[in-house]
Amino acid sequence: MHADASGSVGMSESFEQILARAATRDRANIEKHLAFCDVEGAPGHGVLWRQLVCHMASLVGLPVQMAPQAATFFIADGRYRMQVFALEDKKDGLLTVYMPDMIEQAIAEELLVKTENGYGIPGLRTLAISVQPLDAQNTPDPAPHYKHMIGWNRKALKVTLNATDPSHPQVRTAEALAVVASTKWAKAEVK
DSSP: OEEOTTSOEESOOOHHHHHHHSOHHHHHHHHHHHHHHHHTSOTTHHHHHHHHHHHHHTTOSSOOEEETTEEEEEEEETTEEEEEEEEEEOSSSEEEEEEEOOHHHHHHTTSOEEETTEEEEOSSSOEEEEEEEEOTTTOSSOOTTTGGGSBTTBOEEEEEEETTOTTOHHHHHHHHHHHHHHHHHHHHHHO
């Protein structure tokens, strides 16, 4: 389960395999959420949600878990586990990906550029992307599905995406950012 910096995932698990690895309660909650996405959500909503779950699951070793409004992803951390991603869906036409803060590395690798209004995706014309750094100081009351990603000197990024277009450059950039974030624990696993 590896991915390159472009965001493409090699040997990724199929969505059915991800469901099979999930605990019974989590699997039921995933299926319930997808029923909403496919029936009541905007076109592309369920496709994008599945795509992002498959992508993030391919970067972690533990099964996906469901929290209210979010799928959460963990890696092994010795005898414990550490949360590294969350995929929030408030059923409002937006999907939010939470991941470890690696903004400086993303800028260095030219996945993002700093603009006067925030961040953008480099190219012929810079395309804006909603990326918000989070830490314990600027997020005093974090939601349960990402609260363990900040604090104890941990910082996170909140990337908000339109839930209707799975092939949008913002989605590809969010996937590439997740790959960059995963290099931190991938290197630790190699040692």
